[in-house]
Amino acid sequence: MTTRPFNFSAGPAVLPEEVLAQAAAEMLDWQGSGMSVMEMSHRGKEFISIARRAEADLRDILAIPANYKVLFMQGGAIAENAILPLNLSRGGRADYVVTGSWSLKSQKEARKYCDVSVVATNEGDGHTTVPSPSTWALSNQAAYVHVCSNETINGVEMHELPDLKALGSNAPLVIDCSSHIASRPIDWSRVGVAYGGAQKNIGPAGLTLVIIREDLLGHALPVTPTAFDYKVVADNDSMYNTPPTYAMYVAGLVFQWIQRQREGELSGLAAIEARNVAKARLLYECFDTSGFYATKVVPEARSRMNVPFFLPSDSLNDAFLAGAKERGLLQLKGHKSVGGMRASIYNAMPLAGVQALVDYLNDFARRHG
Amino acid sequence: MTTRPFNFSAGPAVLPEEVLAQAAAEMLDWQGSGMSVMEMSHRGKEFISIARRAEADLRDILAIPANYKVLFMQGGAIAENAILPLNLSRGGRADYVVTGSWSLKSQKEARKYCDVSVVATNEGDGHTTVPSPSTWALSNQAAYVHVCSNETINGVEMHELPDLKALGSNAPLVIDCSSHIASRPIDWSRVGVAYGGAQKNIGPAGLTLVIIREDLLGHALPVTPTAFDYKVVADNDSMYNTPPTYAMYVAGLVFQWIQRQREGELSGLAAIEARNVAKARLLYECFDTSGFYATKVVPEARSRMNVPFFLPSDSLNDAFLAGAKERGLLQLKGHKSVGGMRASIYNAMPLAGVQALVDYLNDFARRHG
Known part of the structure; x- marks a missing residue:
């Protein structure tokens, strides 16, 4: 067990050795079912039990309030750069804070679907700071305010999420937390939507988590692909289309591993x-x-x-x-x-x-x- | 090896036992790399070699001509119901043949992005036939003609793909071949685009294959999410966003298994x-x-x-x-x-x-x- 090298990849990235060992051991026969998890119908009772436990454990770990939905989607954070404004912008205005390569990319993609205000940027200092929220030029009528709470490429992390209400904005805060989700708690009183690709802290690439306050569902633009309409995904327990079942299973094992940790x-x-x-x-x-x-x-x-x-x-x-x-x-x-x-x-x-x-x-x- | 039950799931579905055994054996250390395939950067030389071999083997198996691109995408055939017209319709007209539940769903979703003509349907006989191509009421100016070449739910398969040119149409034929891809050859002289979710004959859910003739790239509507723009995906060797790496690896093992079969x-x-x-x-x-x-x-x-x-x-x-x-x-x-x-x-x-x-x-x- 101690001969594995240490893997510092930015993602896809290291997974707990115990998780990989369990996945290997269960590969041909998940818990006496006679099937690999890869071979299970997503609508069968075996996989439903895997999916439900994964969601319950994630809710436990991150203390996700009952009025937030957990969506298991596909396409990663880069697809979410479009899926998010498709679902939330209503074609109006959205505020973006630029703190590095990822938020820069997010605001650029959002311009396809709505008016984008860059309300703060750290481009001037080469993406090495987090602009103080008190300096953010928030819009009056933004549909949402988007931040990347950890910039994987630049190594910039928001150690405290902004309190938008205190800053005079009624917009929901959206955080792209791909590369630090499940590394620390999330203050849900300040967050409307948290999303992230799984391939850093959660599991295999190909799974995207979206955690969204229920009142933000149901506002997708007509051009939104149905498979990426948050309300449709929520109403169908993430099974409107076939979800990435094996990635969800591995993510579930990672959640169980997190719950077992002691320090x-x-x-x-x-x-x-x-x-x-x-x-x-x-x-x-x-x-x-x-x-x-x-x-x-x-x-x-x-x-x-x-x-x-x-x-x-x-x-x-x-x-x-x-x-x-x-x-x-x-x-x-x-x-x-x-x-x-x-x-x-x-x-x-x-x-x-x-x-x-x-x-x-x-x-x-x-x-x- | 002979004690596994037989799994008749419609998908996700049975995989070759040899493939699962190899995946289990390599889970903690892929070929001496010290990493699970799940843990590899998609841009590292190890995963690039896996992805290239998977594509080369698929090209070999299906005899894919050099002027077709192979795209490894996400979202399954249900997402493709939107992604396809976003990329191909140019907002004009598309012809759809209805032969069962899946093609019915495809043509419905396409209506968000273009004018849809249902040029033939077997609804009258409860989705138990394939309408003869000679009866299809093809449009003059369709951007493409869409068929589902195997209807998973209804059990209807097209054993010969239509020759659209012979029917007087210059439109490319698009086939949703999710549930019979790699079960038989494809006559590429009749096909412009073939797409399918992987979770029937190819590998784990969460991987979508799109095989597209090069001249059909580059016509995406402005509202197309960049991650789903076929040209962007093609230009970036399916790595514009992080692809579903582990699913690609398993698909690659399945392709190798197909190549090994003898009868x-x-x-x-x-x-x-x-x-x-x-x-x-x-x-x-x-x-x-x-x-x-x-x-x-x-x-x-x-x-x-x-x-x-x-x-x-x-x-x-x-x-x-x-x-x-x-x-x-x-x-x-x-x-x-x-x-x-x-x-x-x-x-x-x-x-x-x-x-x-x-x-x-x-x-x-x-x-x-």
């Missing part, structure tokens, strides 16, 4: 969050004290999940990556738009993995500093 | 087709000679994949299903809109499974006839 007195998501805080602290501290590595995101906006960093010279990058691979530290190359390196340290990355990375970082700095 | 002198898809012909003959012959069971589809339109059948009285249905389950014959209940029973006998259903069903059918008829 001192803490359990479940609280244990996960404490571990994520400790992992991020260990890694950033290494960078801050090294005198060798650089990070660009301001400390208060640093992501706990995605950590871009830079060597003193790009000429060292290949040697760094080769040495990392030799030590079983995989997929550390940075996104092409940012350059340098990136360590994604999602829920399933153990502290031991971050420690192994830090040991290598220190060693590499000693040898090349 | 006498035949190999690959030809072997698969010969076996499918034999399986369907065995099953229909049982019904035709039983004097007990009834089928409704006319012989020339009978599906090789999905076989609805009826007991003399619905009061026997529960006893039939219970007895079947005891013998390890699973998921035989018919679709609610058709009633009765349905045996789906996809590629991965061995002849032994159909023989076991026939033995049970004969036994049940003897005891209740």
Whole structure:
């Protein structure tokens, strides 16, 4: 069990080894059913029980209020960039906060369906901050306000969601939380819709989670494909079209794994969050004290999940990556738009993995500093 | 290996046991990479090699011409009901042939995006025939002609695709082949677009295949979500958004399994087709000679994949299903809109499974006839 390398991919990304082992063990026969989960009718009692438990466990982990629907969809956050305004904009105005590559892409796609106001942007500082909500130029009549609460590429995280009501807006807040969902609690009193692709903290690529307050259902534009009409999906328990059943099953195993986690007195998501805080602290501290590595995101906006960093010279990058691979530290190359390196340290990355990375970082700095 | 029950689900459906065994064996470590396929970046060399091989093998199996693109998408055939007219209709007219529940649903959704002509329908005979192409009232200026070449619910299959040119239409033929793709060859000289959900003959739910002639790319309506614009998907090798990587991997294993099949002198898809012909003959012959069971589809339109059948009285249905389950014959209940029973006998259903069903059918008829 300890010989697996540590995988720092930004997504699809590391999954808990226990989850993979259980999926492998159940592959040919799920719990005496004689079927693989892949082979089950989505309308049969076996799969319905898997889907219901996955939803119940997610609701438990994230404390999702009863007046929010959980939708299991397809297409990832990039498809949601269109599906969201199709469902929520009513062809009017929507406010977007730009904090990095993903929110930039979201607001661009939304322009196909509604008037978009970019009410704040950190483009001026190279996507390394979160603009203070008090500076956001919110519209009077926005159908919603969209933020990306963790920018996977830039490594910028909102550690507190804005209280739109306090800022004078009645619009629902929409968060693209793809790359930090289930890494920390969500304050639902501030959120109308949370969505995300599964392939970072939840499970296999091809599953999209949409968690939506019920009063926001039922306003899709006429051109919305029926399969992507949130109300239709909600009314059919995510089975209007055949859902990505195996991905839902693996996500369910991940939810059970989250519930089993313990960290001192803490359990479940609280244990996960404490571990994520400790992992991020260990890694950033290494960078801050090294005198060798650089990070660009301001400390208060640093992501706990995605950590871009830079060597003193790009000429060292290949040697760094080769040495990392030799030590079983995989997929550390940075996104092409940012350059340098990136360590994604999602829920399933153990502290031991971050420690192994830090040991290598220190060693590499000693040898090349 | 022989103790697994036989699973007659209409989809998600039975997969080859060898494929499931390989997926289980590779779950924690794909070919020495130290990663599960679920954990791989879709842009890493490992997954790229999986995706390229899957496409190459599918091209080999189906003899897909070089001027057709293979797209790995999400949302299933139900999402394609919208995505197709968004990409192909140019807001003009499209011709639809109705042969059952799925094509009925397709033409209804298309009306959101274009003018739809139902150029032929078998509604009058309860979806039990394929209207002769010579009777289709094709439009002069249709952007495309859509058929469902195998109706999963009604059990109606087109055993020959129409030659639209010979019928005086210059429109490309679009086939929804979800439930018989890779069960027989496709005559590409007659087809512009073939699409289908993977969860019948190909792999896990959540993957959609679209095979499209290149000249049909690039005509998407402005409201098309970018993630579902065929040209964008094609230009980005199906990686504009994160594709359903694990489902693609399993599909790839299924393609390799098809290539390995032998039946006498035949190999690959030809072997698969010969076996499918034999399986369907065995099953229909049982019904035709039983004097007990009834089928409704006319012989020339009978599906090789999905076989609805009826007991003399619905009061026997529960006893039939219970007895079947005891013998390890699973998921035989018919679709609610058709009633009765349905045996789906996809590629991965061995002849032994159909023989076991026939033995049970004969036994049940003897005891209740």
